[in-house]
Amino acid sequence: MPVKYKMDVLKALKDAGYSTYRIQKEKILGQRTLQRIREGKDISFEVLGRLCELLQCQPADILEYVEEDNSQ
Numbered sequence: 001m002p003v004k005y006k007m008d009v010l011k012a013l014k015d016a017g018y019s020t021y022r023i024q025k026e027k028i029l030g031q032r033t034l035q036r037i038r039e040g041k042d043i044s045f046e047v048l049g050r051l052c053e054l055l056q057c058q059p060a061d062i063l064e065y066v067e068e069d070n071s072q
Helices: 009-015 020-025 031-038 045-055
Strands: 003-005 063-065
Touching: 009 020, 009 031, 009 045, 020 031
Parallel strands: none
Antiparallel strands: 003 063
């Protein structure tokens, strides 16, 4: 996947006061979404927007484009 996380999203959420327990208890993000973030998988624009709201940042602070090596 050419788009990668620039930061440890779960750590950033925790630093902002959102532990995984709180996120699940308050239904801020679903368990499946948290697992996708842990695994570095893609997320929806809706989730990206929510992360930006919680972390008070822009999408480019969370994600970056990394060109893939297609020389094989």
